[in-house]
Amino acid sequence: MSAPRFQLWSSVGKKLLTGVTGLALMGFIVTHLLGNLNLFVGSEAFNGYTEALHQMGALLIVAEVGLAALFLLHAISAIQVWRDKKKARSIQNSVVATKGPPSKQTAFSRTMIITGSILLAFVILHVAQFRFGLFGGLEYKTMIDGKEVRDLYRLVVETFANPAWVAGYMAVTLLLGAHLRHGFWSAFQSVGLLDPQLRPLAYSAGGVFAVIVALGFFVMPMYLFLFATVNP
Amino acid sequence: MTDAENTRSYKLRIWRQPDATSSGRLVDYEISEVGADASFLEMLDQLNENLVKKGEQPVAFESDCREGICGACGVCIDGRPHGPVTHLTTCALRMREFKDGETIVVEPFRANAFPVVKDLIVDRGAFDRVIERGGYISVNAGSAPEANMLAIGKDTAESAMDSAACIGCGACVASCPNASASLFVGAKIRQMALLPQGQVERTGRALAMVQQMDAEGFGDCSNHGECEAACPKAISIENIATLRREYLRAAFRS
Ligand code: HEM
Numbered sequence: 001m002s003a004p005r006f007q008l009w010s011s012v013g014k015k016l017l018t019g020v021t022g023l024a025l026m027g028f029i030v031t032h033l034l035g036n037l038n039l040f041v042g043s044e045a046f047n048g049y050t051e052a053l054h055q056m057g058a059l060l061i062v063a064e065v066g067l068a069a070l071f072l073l074h075a076i077s078a079i080q081v082w083r084d085k086k087k088a089r090s091i092q093n094s095v096v097a098t099k100g101p102p103s104k105q106t107a108f109s110r111t112m113i114i115t116g117s118i119l120l121a122f123v124i125l126h127v128a129q130f131r132f133g134l135f136g137g138l139e140y141k142t143m144i145d146g147k148e149v150r151d152l153y154r155l156v157v158e159t160f161a162n163p164a165w166v167a168g169y170m171a172v173t174l175l176l177g178a179h180l181r182h183g184f185w186s187a188f189q190s191v192g193l194l195d196p197q198l199r200p201l202a203y204s205a206g207g208v209f210a211v212i213v214a215l216g217f218f219v220m221p222m223y224l225f226l227f228a229t230v231n232p
Numbered sequence: 233m234t235d236a237e238n239t240r241s242y243k244l245r246i247w248r249q250p251d252a253t254s255s256g257r258l259v260d261y262e263i264s265e266v267g268a269d270a271s272f273l274e275m276l277d278q279l280n281e282n283l284v285k286k287g288e289q290p291v292a293f294e295s296d297c298r299e300g301i302c303g304a305c306g307v308c309i310d311g312r313p314h315g316p317v318t319h320l321t322t323c324a325l326r327m328r329e330f331k332d333g334e335t336i337v338v339e340p341f342r343a344n345a346f347p348v349v350k351d352l353i354v355d356r357g358a359f360d361r362v363i364e365r366g367g368y369i370s371v372n373a374g375s376a377p378e379a380n381m382l383a384i385g386k387d388t389a390e391s392a393m394d395s396a397a398c399i400g401c402g403a404c405v406a407s408c409p410n411a412s413a414s415l416f417v418g419a420k421i422r423q424m425a426l427l428p429q430g431q432v433e434r435t436g437r438a439l440a441m442v443q444q445m446d447a448e449g450f451g452d453c454s455n456h457g458e459c460e461a462a463c464p465k466a467i468s469i470e471n472i473a474t475l476r477r478e479y480l481r482a483a484f485r486s
């Protein structure tokens with residue numbers, strides 16, 4: 001038999017992949033949350049922030065394509081893990097139960113494929129809506145420092161004047177929190193970083209992280225709905 | 233023998249399957265006068281005596297040492313490998329853990345890589361084939377060295393010993409929602425990666441054992457951590473973290 005080689009699509013390779021992409025996506029989601037805090041400041045702050053991003057030019061395109069690739073790699077490897085699980089046990093026992101601690105099996109860990117799939121559908125909709133103006137608003141312009149720039153703030157505020165969008169986004173936010181409740185510590189474990197001392201730390205930190213990220217995105221649509229107005 | 237007031241009765245629902253190719257089903261049994269101190273396997277023995285007396289086929293299950301060290305026993309009890317108590321083998325589980333009159337569901341360790349042979353007996357040959365791909369030292373390590381010639385730190389020695397405590401029962405696979413063998417394979421790989429004797433074949437071992445684990449049809453790990461709770465030897469999922477580090481390390485060394 002020829003010497004086996006490292007395979008990215010082996011069981012362990014896939015975990016390294018979901019872990020690395022999961023860590024990178026968490027980095028992205030924190031950046032995204034921090035950037036969006038400008039929404040709380042107002043039109044100029046937010047449009048100034050998005051304009052600064054657009055000023056990056058080609059670099060922004062590279063970052064966007066990179067992000068899309070991250071999402072895709074994460075989703076494909078995670079879906080593959082789920083498909084292999086289906087293949088590995090075709091007959092289920094009639095009773096299945098957890099043994100409890102130290103097991104980390106929870107409703108969160110069992111529903112990663114569901115929360116993840118909804119997140120994937122959401123991300124596609126979200127990018128189409130605000131980046132590519134699927135429901136209009138791409139033509140909104142405003143002036144910053146005497147320069148005409150895209151008025152993304154207006155599109156965002158107009159979108160979240162609609163209670164249906166507010167409710168939808170808030171619901172997805174909770175699913176993101178659920179995904180991160182298991183995902184945070186799991187990603188560190190997947191890339192082999194956790195030992196018995198670090199594990200409880202990472203698990204607790206994951207709870208805090210999930211709540212902070214979910215809460216941050218949760219209050220945004222509600223705040224905009226209640227308090228934000230578009231400048232005339 | 234236990235005194236009369238300390239005996240219990242149970243309703244049992246047990247997976248019966250005549251052979252590997254037939255389909256199986258759960259069959260209901262009743263059993264009484266089970267001693268609280270009886271082990272789970274002794275309770276099954278008692279059931280089998282009753283069945284034989286009635287001219288029925290006894291329930292097939294595996295056991296050998298009956299003291300928690302060989303790894304032969306193992307069934308899913310109410311959905312949990314080795315029963316409700318963490319870090320225990322089925323043979324070490326006592327009937328006092330179950331309430332009088334309770335219904336107990338007994339099913340085999342379930343995974344496609346562990347095909348049912350008969351009733352509660354599964355073929356765990358997949359583990360042997362994984363071990364054959366590197367769960368040993370095949371370079372000549374010489375004759376037994378002078379004591380203390382090979383300096384190994386106490387922490388390292390203990391940690392390797394913790395990994396080596398695996399008895400190969402397969403509860404990790406049975407408990408895993410994904411039917412992954414990551415804990416079993418991780419423990420073997422860590423045990424030898426920590427010790428000097430394991431260094432020569434370290435890279436090839438990680439690659440070959442993972443390749444075989446995948447070929448056997450075990451699932452991938454989702455870090456549920458259920459295996460650690462089900463493991464009679466409390467082997468930590470730290471071993472799975474090591475498995476990933478060792479596999480990644482091999483990517484740069486092969
Ligand atoms: C904002 C977006 C997302 C973030 C921050 C995120 C984060 C994470 C993290 C950190 C993990 C743990 C990785 C590991 O255990 O190796 C994970 C796992 C997972 N993710 Fe995501 N994820 C996101 C989007 C998605 C999407 C779009 C899918 C699409 C299907 C998905 C499906 C999954 C699944 C199924 C797992 C579990 C993998 C397993 O069972 O091993 N996630 N995610």
Ligand code: FES
Pocket residue numbers: 294295296297298299300301302303304305306321322323324
């Ligand atoms: S019979 Fe040996 S461990 Fe249970």
